[in-house]
Amino acid sequence: MKAVERVDQFYLLKxxxxxxxxxxxxxxxxxxxxxWLEIFSQSxxxxxxxxxxxxxxxxxxxLEKKLMEHTPFSIKHKIKSSKGTRHLKxxxxxxxxxxxxxxxxxxxxxxxxxxxxxxxxIDWLNNILETKVEVSKTGWWEYEIxxxxxxxxxxxxxxxxxxxxxxxxxxxxxNFYKPGYSRNKASMLFHKIALSHQPYDAxxxxxxxHGEERWVRITGKPIIENGKTVKVFGTIKDIHDxxxxxxxxxxxxQLLSTLVDSLPLNVYVKDLESRKVLxxxxxxxxxxxxxxxxxxKTDFDLYSEETAKxxxxxxxxxxxxxxxxxxxxxxxTVHGKTIYFLTSKIPYFDLEGKxxxxxxxxxxxxNIKKKEEQLRNLINITSMQNQKLISFAHIVxxxxxxxxxxxxxxxxxxxxxxxxxxxxxxxxxxxxxxDNLLETLENLNQVVDINTKTSxxxxxxxxxxxxxxxxxxxxxxxxxxxxxxxxxxxxNIEVNCVPAYLDSIILNLVSNxxxxxxPNREPLITINAVKSNEGIILSISDNGLGINxxxxxxxxxxxxxxxxxxxxxxxxxxxxxxxxxxAMGGSITVQSEVDKGTTFNVYFNEES
Amino acid sequence: xxxxMKKVSCIFIVDDDPITVFGIKKMLRTVTHCDDVQIFxxxxxxxxxxxxxxEKGENIPDVIFLDINMPIMDGWGFLDELIDxxxxxxVVINMITSSIDPADHKKWNSFKDRCPHILNFKNKPIxxxxxxxxxxxxxxx
Numbered sequence: 132m133k134a135v136e137r138v139d140q141f142y143l144l145k146x147x148x149x150x151x152x153x154x155x156x157x158x159x160x161x162x163x164x165x166x167w168l169e170i171f172s173q174s175x176x177x178x179x180x181x182x183x184x185x186x187x188x189x190x191x192x193x194l195e196k197k198l199m200e201h202t203p204f205s206i207k208h209k210i211k212s213s214k215g216t217r218h219l220k221x222x223x224x225x226x227x228x229x230x231x232x233x234x235x236x237x238x239x240x241x242x243x244x245x246x247x248x249x250x251x252x253i254d255w256l257n258n259i260l261e262t263k264v265e266v267s268k269t270g271w272w273e274y275e276i277x278x279x280x281x282x283x284x285x286x287x288x289x290x291x292x293x294x295x296x297x298x299x300x301x302x303x304x305x306n307f308y309k310p311g312y313s314r315n316k317a318s319m320l321f322h323k324i325a326l327s328h329q330p331y332d333a334x335x336x337x338x339x340x341h342g343e344e345r346w347v348r349i350t351g352k353p354i355i356e357n358g359k360t361v362k363v364f365g366t367i368k369d370i371h372d373x374x375x376x377x378x379x380x381x382x383x384x385q386l387l388s389t390l391v392d393s394l395p396l397n398v399y400v401k402d403l404e405s406r407k408v409l410x411x412x413x414x415x416x417x418x419x420x421x422x423x424x425x426x427x428k429t430d431f432d433l434y435s436e437e438t439a440k441x442x443x444x445x446x447x448x449x450x451x452x453x454x455x456x457x458x459x460x461x462x463x464t465v466h467g468k469t470i471y472f473l474t475s476k477i478p479y480f481d482l483e484g485k486x487x488x489x490x491x492x493x494x495x496x497x498n499i500k501k502k503e504e505q506l507r508n509l510i511n512i513t514s515m516q517n518q519k520l521i522s523f524a525h526i527v528x529x530x531x532x533x534x535x536x537x538x539x540x541x542x543x544x545x546x547x548x549x550x551x552x553x554x555x556x557x558x559x560x561x562x563x564x565x566d567n568l569l570e571t572l573e574n575l576n577q578v579v580d581i582n583t584k585t586s587x588x589x590x591x592x593x594x595x596x597x598x599x600x601x602x603x604x605x606x607x608x609x610x611x612x613x614x615x616x617x618x619x620x621x622x623n624i625e626v627n628c629v630p631a632y633l634d635s636i637i638l639n640l641v642s643n644x645x646x647x648x649x650p651n652r653e654p655l656i657t658i659n660a661v662k663s664n665e666g667i668i669l670s671i672s673d674n675g676l677g678i679n680x681x682x683x684x685x686x687x688x689x690x691x692x693x694x695x696x697x698x699x700x701x702x703x704x705x706x707x708x709x710x711x712x713x714a715m716g717g718s719i720t721v722q723s724e725v726d727k728g729t730t731f732n733v734y735f736n737e738e739s
Numbered sequence: 740x741x742x743x744m745k746k747v748s749c750i751f752i753v754d755d756d757p758i759t760v761f762g763i764k765k766m767l768r769t770v771t772h773c774d775d776v777q778i779f780x781x782x783x784x785x786x787x788x789x790x791x792x793x794e795k796g797e798n799i800p801d802v803i804f805l806d807i808n809m810p811i812m813d814g815w816g817f818l819d820e821l822i823d824x825x826x827x828x829x830v831v832i833n834m835i836t837s838s839i840d841p842a843d844h845k846k847w848n849s850f851k852d853r854c855p856h857i858l859n860f861k862n863k864p865i866x867x868x869x870x871x872x873x874x875x876x877x878x879x880x
Contacts, residue, residue, distance in 0.1 A: 525838075525840050528839060529808070529837055529838050529839070529840065532837040532838070532839065532863065533756070533837035533863060535864075536837045536863030536864035537756070537758045537759065537762070537863075537864070538864075539864035539866075540758075540759075540762045540863070540864045540865065540866060541758065541762070543864075543866045544762070544765060556761075560757075560758050560761060563757075563758065564758055693810030693811070694810060694811055695810070695811065702810065
């Protein structure tokens with residue numbers, strides 16, 4: 132046989148580094164390299180002992196048939212031995228002679244154990260990755276720049292809510308980003324990574340295939356070869372729930388801090404040691420300090436010892452007994468000013484329900500307090516005026532009634548009176564009653580005028596000049612009564628008065644001094660004026676009859692009150708004087724001793 | 740109707756208003772005859788007169804017409820002084836006033852309780868003096 136004869140040639144085969152065997156058409160090993168024989172644990176046989184190929188591939192029952200087809204093919208197989216399993220791959224190719232006749236099969240076998248093991252390892256790694264992706268919901272993607280091919284993993288597709296068969300282009304992928312900021316940013320980052328190899332990590336919003344807007348975190352990392360980005364690898368993670376939760380928390384915080392800061396209250400939170408751990412703008416403004424100057428401080432650092440002690444006691448009461456203080460009025464002194472607060476303190480509990488401090492709220496009611504004070508004063512003034520009004524109404528009704536009663540009575544007489552002489556007398560009385568009524572009305576009018584025209588402008592008047600003017604008008608009366616007047620008023624004293632009222636006051640007081648002179652003495656009138664803290668006091672003293680003030684004190688300034696038997700005493704002058712000085716915001720007092728004299732003090736109100 | 744007439748020997752009219760005095764005097768003439776009718780301008784004058792009469796053992800007035808608002812001593816002041824005089828006789832005092840101030844009515848009530856005399860309160864205008872005003876008792880009716 133040709134083949135046998137050329138055994139030398141086959142010797143060559145033995146030395147081939149790649150495991151190779153030659154088979155005859157019947158599948159019997161003709162020759163083989165040592166390495167091939169080693170793989171299959173065979174030794175080169177003699178002619179009597181033939182090695183058939185088929186038992187060496189026990190898994191492939193149709194190998195014989197396959198060989199008959201005279202086409203190349205390969206099969207993977209394995210051989211188990213005590214050393215372990217060897218993974219192998221055998222290539223079968225037809226063996227031709229010079230005339231292209233098939234004379235057998237060439238077999239080459241590679242040991243692919245390490246490859247298979249690597250594959251297995253990759254599979255395992257893939258599995259791990261898959262699990263990780265599933266658990267962390269982080270998908271990955273990669274982009275091959277040369278081929279412009281973008282690959283999304285399953286999770287990435289799930290995040291985009293696209294079917295698994297979806298294969299996106301770059302444009303399509305970018306279009307998933309929400310138009311506006313997210314899309315622009317994504318495009319920019321993607322563009323940049325290819326050019327300047329800049330990895331990125333961004334939070335952006337996508338609109339999924341189903342139209343849902345979701346927050347994602349995307350990362351991108353360039354894979355660089357020879358200074359050129361060849362591939363971009365990145366991840367994508369759905370962080371929507373997280374972002375929404377964060378946003379909600381932030382919104383709540385924002386709302387709360389805006390609310391607390393803008394409340395027109397001083398708000399503070401204290402810990403168990405009464406240290407301030409939170410203060411709002413109002414509290415800082417009130418203390419005139421920055422928040423960092425207040426945080427950690429106690430009231431002992433901010434208020435006087437005394438005030439701080441009270442506050443600390445309140446705090447302890449709230450935190451120990453868990454009884455809130457609601458709307459308590461407190462006064463505290465800061466920078467020497469007393470400030471009134473409406474304070475509430477409520478216990479502050481931690482998440483476990485244990486008290487960990489208190490929340491305090493104080494409303495500055497200083498202004499309200501001031502207003503209240505003003506209001507109270509106003510009420511006092513009003514009720515005083517009301518009292519005056521009532522008493523005036525009584526005076527009016529009494530005085531008018533007495534005249535009308537007289538009319539009624541006299542007219543009653545007149546009706547039944549026959550005697551002409553008597554009728555004449557009654558008529559005379561009637562006309563007298565009418566005169567009296569007119570005079571009364573005139574007096575009342577005067578009083579009403581004073582009390583309604585309080586707005587009449589006060590002007591600064593020189594007191595001395597005005598007194599001199601009145602004395603001149605009274606000169607006849609003064610002379611007639613041989614009166615002496617000592618005017619001690621200095622030149623420069625001015626009083627804010629309604630001119631007519633000042634004249635009336637001086638006139639009435641001076642003429643009263645003469646009217647009620649003592650029959651035993653010549654009248655001596657002393658006029659003084661002094662400046663006091665409350666304003667200017669004008670005093671007019673006489674040495675006249677005097678009056679028993681214990682008896683008549685409250686009546687001397689009353690209307691139609693007279694105390695001496697004088698025909699010209701109407702009991703109206705002093706009533707008028709009091710109304711005039713009170714209308715100008717001043718007052719009048721009297722001191723008197725029977726048969727010694729009387730002093731009237733007029734207090735002028737300098738406010739205009 | 741049967742009226743027991745008590746002899747009215749002395750009447751005081753204490754009022755500073757001449758018209759009222761005129762009216763009272765005129766009305767008195769129609770109900771009684773009294774020779775001793777005295778007029779006073781104020782409470783003080785009337786008080787002095789009564790004190791003098793008491794000291795001299797003369798007639799104390801049976802009836803007094805008393806105004807409230809008067810100078811020097813008003814009607815209330817007069818009543819105070821009169822009570823202090825401790826007069827044994829029961830004088831009929833008619834307070835005559837044009838005042839409708841409730842305070843005056845109240846004051847009258849309080850005086851009525853502590854005054855040993857008969858105290859009437861009459862609002863002006865008055866047109867007639869009733870026998871009761873002179874202390875006459877209406878027995879039959």
